Amino acid sequence: MKELGIGYAHGKIILMGEHAVVHGLPAISLPFYGAYVKTTVSKTDSVSTIHCSYFDGLLTEVPSELQGISILIETTLKYINKSNSSIHVDIESTLPANRGLGSSAAVSVSVVRGVIAAFGVELSEDELIELVNVAENIHHLNPSGLDVNTVIADLPLYFRRNHEKRHLPLKLKGYLVVADTGELGSTREAVADFAGKLHDNTDMISRMNRIGVLTDETLLNLYTGDMSKVGKAMLETHAILRDFSVSNDTLDRFVEIAMQYGALGAKLTGSGQGGCMIALAKDEESAETIALKLRESGAHQTWFYNLEGNINE
Structure with a gap:
C-alpha cells in the first residue's frame, strides 16, 4: 500500500457556450494546461489535516470556502472503504481561483486522485466524476458538469448536459x-x-x-x-x-x-x-x-x- 499519493489536474477554457450550457444548450471547451493543481496525500497516525494557500489545520475545522473539499475527502475515503484512516492533504495550485478557468473542479479532481493514489485504488471516469460532483454541487449553483468533464479530458470537448459528450481531435x-x-x-x-x-x-x-x-x-x-x-x-x-x-x-x-x-x-x-x-x-x-x-x-x-x-x- 502506498504511503504517499499525488493527484494532478489542469484547468479548462470555455470557447463557446458558457451559461447557456447550464440550460441544456451545447458548449465547446478546451483543456487548459497553462496552470494546474497538485494534491499530495500522506497517511498519518493522528487526525486528518489539510494545507493550502489560505488554510492550514484540522480537516474538521476548515473555513466555509473549503467545506466542499472537506466533505469530498470524507466521501472519497468512505467510497474506498477507508473511513477510519487519517490523512494529511496538501494542495498546491498555479491555477488562479474564481477566474472562470475551472479551479474548483481542478482542485476536486486532484484531491480525489491524490486520495485514491495514496491507497492504491483505481476509479473509473464515471466514479471520479460522481465523487467530484459532491464538491461541485456545494461550490456552485446548478453546475452543468462541463468543468469536471473538461478538467479530466485531454482533448477539446463538445458537451451538452445529460445529453452528449464528444471529444474533438482538432x-x-x-x-x-x-x-x-x-x-x-x-x-x-x-x-x-x-x-x-x-x-x-x-x-x-x-x-x-x-x-x-x-x-x-x-x-x-x-x-x-x-x-x-x-x-x-x-x-x-x-x-x-x-x-x-x-x-x-x-x-x-x-x-x-x-x-x-x-x-x-x-x-x-x-x-x-x-x-x-x-x-x-x-x-x-x-x-x-x-x-x-x-x-x-x-x-x-x-x-x-x-x-x-x-x-x-
Whole structure:
C-alpha cells in the first residue's frame, strides 16, 4: 500500500457556450494546461489535516470556502472503504481561483486522485466524476458538469448536459490568448443572475438560444478551419453575455483592446463578472502582440493556447 499519493489536474477554457450550457444548450471547451493543481496525500497516525494557500489545520475545522473539499475527502475515503484512516492533504495550485478557468473542479479532481493514489485504488471516469460532483454541487449553483468533464479530458470537448459528450481531435492554425483581469468572479452569483434574466422573458430566452446556434456553427467552422467565422461567433456571444450582465467593464475593455490589435474574435470565458477573457489570434506573432497590449492595459497574466495540437504555452 502506498504511503504517499499525488493527484494532478489542469484547468479548462470555455470557447463557446458558457451559461447557456447550464440550460441544456451545447458548449465547446478546451483543456487548459497553462496552470494546474497538485494534491499530495500522506497517511498519518493522528487526525486528518489539510494545507493550502489560505488554510492550514484540522480537516474538521476548515473555513466555509473549503467545506466542499472537506466533505469530498470524507466521501472519497468512505467510497474506498477507508473511513477510519487519517490523512494529511496538501494542495498546491498555479491555477488562479474564481477566474472562470475551472479551479474548483481542478482542485476536486486532484484531491480525489491524490486520495485514491495514496491507497492504491483505481476509479473509473464515471466514479471520479460522481465523487467530484459532491464538491461541485456545494461550490456552485446548478453546475452543468462541463468543468469536471473538461478538467479530466485531454482533448477539446463538445458537451451538452445529460445529453452528449464528444471529444474533438482538432488541429487548427491559430492561437488563443487567455488574459486574467485579476478581478474575482463568482460562478454561483453569475449563474443566478443569468437565470434571473430568463424568467418570463422570451427575448432573453431567444438570445440564449442564439448562443446555442453560434456554438454549433462554431463546431462546424472548427472542423473546416474557418477561424474568421469562429472569431465572429465569439464576438457575438460576448455581446449576448454582456446583455445578460455577466460581463463587466474590464472584460469589455479587454475584448475591445484585443480586437483593436488584430484579434479575429474575443469574449469572456467562464462565468464572467470578472475572471478571464480569451482572444483568437491568427498566428503566434499576432498572439504576442495582443497579449502584450492586454498586459499593458492591466491584465495580471496572459497565456497562449496553440490550437495546432492543443498546446498550452
